[in-house]
Amino acid sequence: MIKFKKLGLNDDILSAIKIQGITEPTPIQEKSIQLIKDGKDVIAEAQTGTGKTLAFLLPMFDNMSADIDTIQGLIVTPTRELAIQITGEAKKIAGAKNLNILAAYGGKDIGAQLKKLKGNIHLVIATPGRLLDHLRRGTVNLDKLKTVVLDEADQMLLMGFKNDIENILMVTPKNRQTLCFSATMSSDVKKMAYKYMNDPIEVIIKKEEATLKNIKQFLIETTDRKKQEDLCKVIDEDNPFMAIIFCRTKRRVDDLEVALYKKGYNCKKLHSDITQAKREKIMRDFKKCDIQYLIATDVAARGLDINGVDHVYNYDMPETAESYIHRIGRTGRAGEDGYTYLFSAPKDKFLLDAIERKLKSPIPRKIL
Structure with missing residues (x-):
């Protein structure tokens, strides 16, 4: 493995x-940094958790x-959540070159953002809707922009941001x-x-190598009626340091949080209606380990890079085999x-088969 110094930073x-x-x-990082430094489109x-944020931040800075x-x-x-997370990473490095950052996302006071924009801003980290809001107000000027990053591009398309992205790119040089x-x-x-790119170079990191190396997977064969009881058995047995529990919908997250809270578990929910x-605050508390169980939807947890998560519970089946890989990638980080x-009910057999085909092996069954 080469050192960062050899990448010319x-x-x-x-x-x-x-x-x-x-x-x-x-x-x-090894495959991207030099290309980005040299001005190439990439x-x-x-996967999240492979260090991709620094792969673009370091050469940009x-x-x-x-x-x-x-x-x-x-x-x-x-x-x-991703805008906040990237901003946190960026601030750790930006000071080294006296670069100023603005985070622009919905739910944050736009007045404070406008005030900050009157200063000298070098990097903007934004969600599509809030950025378009600033562009319409004329408070963000991208005329001299050198580099634009579309992060989690697949998720942006899934969430219906295609037109927003195209509108943003059309006003950049x-x-x-x-x-x-x-x-x-x-x-x-x-x-x-x-x-929108000029002769882009493709860089691909194999998913299984990046995500599954340090992860021990188990399958619990259950029924919808027994699932909550089985989840409690497993988490009582494991007593994880920090865990994420995935549910399919916001309603399922709400219901499970109420049920686990009543049973005395230290848990909080995370989804887009909050x-x-x-x-x-929930994310700060979770990162500080003040919360043991984070109950979340896929969208809310997408891209979250939190150290110390040692267990992931798929309470509801993911929508696709690819989503399963994303979910379990929240754990097994940094060599840990x-x-x-x-948790799989009989009706989930089709999805389970797809996941095991993706993994190229069956998931070991655990008998409770």
């Missing part, structure tokens, strides 16, 4: 990541200058650098990427062991 940035204990690039396929008083970089991401990062490179993502301020459970 400047010394200030190298010092900033060294303070965080980051010394060796992950595969996605389409990158990599390397190419930016604090002496230029314009927005030089833009990162567009589908959810507020034609000679900008465009980076497209996605967990899955569907034909829709590629179609959009190639429409106010932004409350969601931010992770444990996952999939």
Whole structure:
């Protein structure tokens, strides 16, 4: 494995990541950083948890200058949680080059954002709706933009942001650098990427290698009626340090949180109907380990990179085999062991078969 220094990053940035204990690039960083530094357009396929955020942040910061008083970089991401998370990562490095960042997402006071925009902003990290709001108001000027990143591009398309993304790209300079990062490179993502990119170079990191190496998976064969009782048996037996429990819908999340809370479990729910301020507090509390169980929908948990999650419980089956890989990728990070459970009723056989085909092996059954 090569060191970051060999990727040509400047010394200030190298010092900033060294303070965080980051010394060796992950595969996605190793393959992307030099290309991005050289100004190439890049389409990158990599799972969350593989270090993709730094794969685009480090070379972007390397190419930016604090002496230029314009927005030089833009990162567009589908959810507020991801915008907050990327902003946190960016702030750890930006100070090394005196670069200023604005996070622009719904649920945050737009007045405060407008006030900050009167200052010298070099990088904007935004959700599509709030960014378009600023563009319509004339409070964000992208005329001198050097680089735009479409982060979690597949999820943005799934969530219906295609027109918003196209409207944003149309007001950026034609000679900008465009980076497209996605967990899955569907034909829709590629179609959009190639429409707005200039001879992009594809970088693909194999999913199974990135995600499943340190994860021990188990299957619980159950019924809808017994599922809650079986979940409680398993979590009582495991007593995880931090765990995420996935449900299929917001209603299922609500119902499970009420049931587990009544049984005395330290849990909170996370989905898009919860106010932004409350969601931010829940995530802070979870990261501080003040909450043991986070009960979430796929969309709410998409892209969340939280250290210390040692268990993932698939209370409801995911919609696709690919979603299963995304879910279990919340654990087994940074060389640590992770444990996952999939609760499967007889009606779930078709999906279970698809997941096991994707894994190329059966999931070990656990008898309660």
